[in-house]
Amino acid sequence: MDENMLCTKTHEYVLEKDGKYEVGITDYAINQLGDIVFIELPDTNTEFSKGEVFATIESVKAASEVYMPISGKVIEVNEEIVNNPELLNDETYEEKWFIKIESEADQVELADLLDYSDYREEVE
Amino acid sequence: MTKRTFLYDKHVELGAKMVDFAGWEMPVQYTSIIEEHKNVRENVGLFDVSHMGELIVYGEDALPFLNKLVPQDISKLTDKKAVYCQLPNKDGGLIDDLIIYKLEDKKYLIIANASRVDEDLNWMSLNQLGFNVEIDNISHKYSLIAVQGPKACDLINCAGLIDLPPFFSIKRAELFNINLWVSRTGYTGEDGVEILVKNEFAEYVWDKLLELGKQYKVMPVGLGARDTLRLEASLHLYGNDLDENTTPVEAGLSWSVSKTKTEDYNGKKVIMEQLKNGGRKKLVGFRMLDKSIARHEYEVYSNGEKVGVVTSGGVSPMRGENIGLAYINSPLDKFSVGSTIQIMIRDKLHDAEIVKRPFIEKRNKV
Numbered sequence: 025m026d027e028n029m030l031c032t033k034t035h036e037y038v039l040e041k042d043g044k045y046e047v048g049i050t051d052y053a054i055n056q057l058g059d060i061v062f063i064e065l066p067d068t069n070t071e072f073s074k075g076e077v078f079a080t081i082e083s084v085k086a087a088s089e090v091y092m093p094i095s096g097k098v099i100e101v102n103e104e105i106v107n108n109p110e111l112l113n114d115e116t117y118e119e120k121w122f123i124k125i126e127s128e129a130d131q132v133e134l135a136d137l138l139d140y141s142d143y144r145e146e147v148e
Numbered sequence: 149m150t151k152r153t154f155l156y157d158k159h160v161e162l163g164a165k166m167v168d169f170a171g172w173e174m175p176v177q178y179t180s181i182i183e184e185h186k187n188v189r190e191n192v193g194l195f196d197v198s199h200m201g202e203l204i205v206y207g208e209d210a211l212p213f214l215n216k217l218v219p220q221d222i223s224k225l226t227d228k229k230a231v232y233c234q235l236p237n238k239d240g241g242l243i244d245d246l247i248i249y250k251l252e253d254k255k256y257l258i259i260a261n262a263s264r265v266d267e268d269l270n271w272m273s274l275n276q277l278g279f280n281v282e283i284d285n286i287s288h289k290y291s292l293i294a295v296q297g298p299k300a301c302d303l304i305n306c307a308g309l310i311d312l313p314p315f316f317s318i319k320r321a322e323l324f325n326i327n328l329w330v331s332r333t334g335y336t337g338e339d340g341v342e343i344l345v346k347n348e349f350a351e352y353v354w355d356k357l358l359e360l361g362k363q364y365k366v367m368p369v370g371l372g373a374r375d376t377l378r379l380e381a382s383l384h385l386y387g388n389d390l391d392e393n394t395t396p397v398e399a400g401l402s403w404s405v406s407k408t409k410t411e412d413y414n415g416k417k418v419i420m421e422q423l424k425n426g427g428r429k430k431l432v433g434f435r436m437l438d439k440s441i442a443r444h445e446y447e448v449y450s451n452g453e454k455v456g457v458v459t460s461g462g463v464s465p466m467r468g469e470n471i472g473l474a475y476i477n478s479p480l481d482k483f484s485v486g487s488t489i490q491i492m493i494r495d496k497l498h499d500a501e502i503v504k505r506p507f508i509e510k511r512n513k514v
Contacts, residue, residue, distance in 0.1 A: 058165070058372065059182045061463050062439055064494075080494060082441050084181040084463050085372055087494075113180070 025051050030093070030137035033146065038093040038137065039121075045130070046121040049081070049090060052147050054120070057083040060112045063105055065122055071097045074133050079122055081109075094133040096125035153198035154291050154350040162368055170263035172199040174371050181372035185465045188336055188377055189508075192297035193369035194357055197335075200292050201265030202344065205272075206255040207281040214248060214256060216275060216413050219396055221406040225250040230316045230333060232404050235268060236415030240395040240422070244268050245386055247333060249318045257318070257329075259292075259342075261386045275414070291350035295357065296340035296377075298511065299364040304330065304341055306360055312341065315512065324356045335374065337381025337510040379471065380464050382433055382506035388444055389431065389459040389473055395419055398427035398475070400505070429456070429477040433505035434489060436470040440498045442491045448474050449490040449497055450482070458491060464507055471507050472500070 029039040035053035039046045054060065062082035072078045072092040079090040101123050104111065111117045127133075138146060150173045159166065164175035175196065177184060187193055205214060214222045218233040225231055230249040234242050244264040249257040260268050265287060272283050295303060301312055304323070309330060313319040318331035329344040345353050358366060375385070384390050384399060395418060396405050402423055436442060442461035447454050461472030472491075476483045483489065485504050490497040 056165075058177055059180050061182075062441055064440075084376060085176070087441065087443060 025140060027140055029140050030134055031140060031143035032091065032093045032137060033143075034091050035147075036091055036093045037140075038134070040130075041124075044099065045094070045096065045125050045127055047078075047093060047123050047125055048121040050143065052144070054112050057081065057085070057088065058113075059084045060109045063109045063112075063122070065101045065106055066098055068098050068101055071095075074129070090122065093137060094125075094127050095129040096127035098123050099126055100124040151199075153196055154347045155196045155198060155293075155354055158351060158354055159196065159368075164368070164370060167371070169371055170199060170261075172262060174199060175368070177370040177372045178368050181370070181376060182463075182465045184367055184369040184373035185376050187365065187367045188297045188338060188369055188373065189466055190298070191365040191367070192295060192299040192303055192340070192361060193336075193367055193373070194354070194361065195294040195296065195369050195374060196291070196354070197294050197342070197374075198291040198350070199262035201258075201260035201262060201268070201285070201287045202290050202292070203258040203260060203265075203268070203272075204251075204255065204284040204286055205258060205281060206284070207279075208254060209279040209281045210254045210256055212411070213276070213279040213281045215409070215411045216279075217272065218246070218248070219405040219409070219413055219416070219419055220248075221409040221411075222248065222250075222256075224406075227252060228313065228317050228319055230318060230331060232316075234390075234396050234401065234404070235271065236395065236413070236419065237271075237392060238414050240397075240415035240418035241392040242386075242390045242394055242396065242399070243271050243392060245384060245390055249331065251318070263387060289347060290344050291347050293343045293345065293350070293354060293357070294334055294336075294340065295343065296334045296336040296338045296369075298338060299366075300338070300340035303357065303361050303364050303366065306363075307357065323353060326353055328353070334512065335381075335383055336377040337383070337506060337508060337512060338377075339512045376462055376465060379460050379462055379473070380466060380506065380508045381510055382473065384473075385460060394429075394475075395422055395427055397422035398429050398431065400431040426480065429475040430480050430483070431459075432474055432476055432483060432502045433507060434472055434474060434491075434500040435464075435467070435503050435507070436472075436491070437488075437499040437501060439470070440491075440493050441470045442472040442474075442493065442498075442500065447492040448476065449492060450488075455483075455489070461491075466508050471503075473505075
């Protein structure tokens with residue numbers, strides 16, 4: 025996991041890359057969910073506010089909702105994990121982000137999030 | 149305060165994820181639910197099911213007492229044989245589902261669901277008046293280990309028991325020089341046994357089976373795969389598919405109900421009437437026609453109308469699709485194998501097809 029990512033207490037992360045943001049769920053969350061068998065992601069250009077449900081992820085055990093860590097507009101969707109959700113459980117696979125977004129509220133909303141190390145402390 | 153089985157330390161040592169189930173801290177998975185599931189279908193799996201309840205019913209009136217409690221004919225049960233039973237209330241709704249073994253004349257062993265033992269005991273005491281019978285709850289003295297899969301019997305042979313009991317029978321046996329009970333039953337649709345052993349020997353037997361089982365590719369299996377395995381085999385889960393508002397007929401368990409039993413039993417009037425005319429609802433199996441997953445309590449629709457509810461749903465690792473069980477409540481004759489229904493998943497309707505149950509071919513009829 026990239027040490028620069030910021031996390032929510034509900035296990036989402038956001039990572040800045042060239043002024044855009046990658047959004048996904050943490051390695052801890054993936055491990056807790058176990059076998060992931062289904063992911064539903066939004067269409068590009070959909071706009072979400074911070075805290076809104078933007079995705080659903082199903083493991084063998086249960087369905088979980090995924091919340092936006094910051095507000096923004098979807099500019100890219102990771103179709104690879106939609107088609108092969110089991111890739112999330114593959115430790116050698118790197119591209120585990122769900123969506124890429126543009127955000128205007130970033131500076132205000134990012135401040136509420138946890139550093140990765142603080143997040144790990146929080147969940148362990 | 150959650151309870152722990154005598155194998156708790158073993159689960160932690162094996163890296164299991166522990167969850168609360170019916171007040172017990174149980175392993176939900178060790179490695180991966182899908183991997184554990186497939187290993188039970190291909191090789192053999194070891195399950196700690198010590199949370200299940202074990203009751204001994206004995207005494208002069210043990211037989212008439214049990215016959216008052218269940219729709220099955222317990223007088224047909226011969227020594228060491230077992231029968232799948234239900235425990236109906238006066239209206240035919242189910243308090244629990246059980247396996248009853250005849251150990252010997254006037255002495256029976258009952259295996260009950262962990263979540264229902266207290267209810268069962270309460271119901272049995274209410275029905276005990278006038279019967280010369282004792283009910284002994286031995287759950288806290290015994291551990292239960294299930295060994296399931298096509299190589300389960302090879303493993304048990306190897307552990308020192310050559311003559312396995314026949315399907316749905318139990319016998320007193322010795323494994324690794326430990327005296328215990330071995331029954332040819334399970335909850336996976338595979339061949340295999342369940343081992344009832346005194347708590348103090350549980351760890352020893354568990355370790356030996358894991359060690360000896362290496363040659364058969366044994367894996368410990370958690371409750372997660374236990375659930376997906378039983379769903380593929382279309383075996384009911386109490387609390388999901390069975391409850392006090394569901395009769396054996398409605399649950400698709402008419403096959404298990406005695407049609408000839410003369411004794412009266414709780415719920416007999418309703419159950420016999422439903423055997424003739426059908427129930428208020430009907431259990432069906434379905435497969436999702438897309439990649440979505442139906443879950444417990446999702447609603448079932450047909451032509452825009454709500455017609456039922458999903459009671460169990462999930463993935464079928466062997467079919468490579470998602471499956472489930474649902475109760476359809478109106479009108480029953482419209483829904484048969486091949487019919488399309490819709491399941492409401494997160495405010496959207498998803499197509500599913502009613503299919504034959506079980507979802508896989510069972511391999512435990514020996």
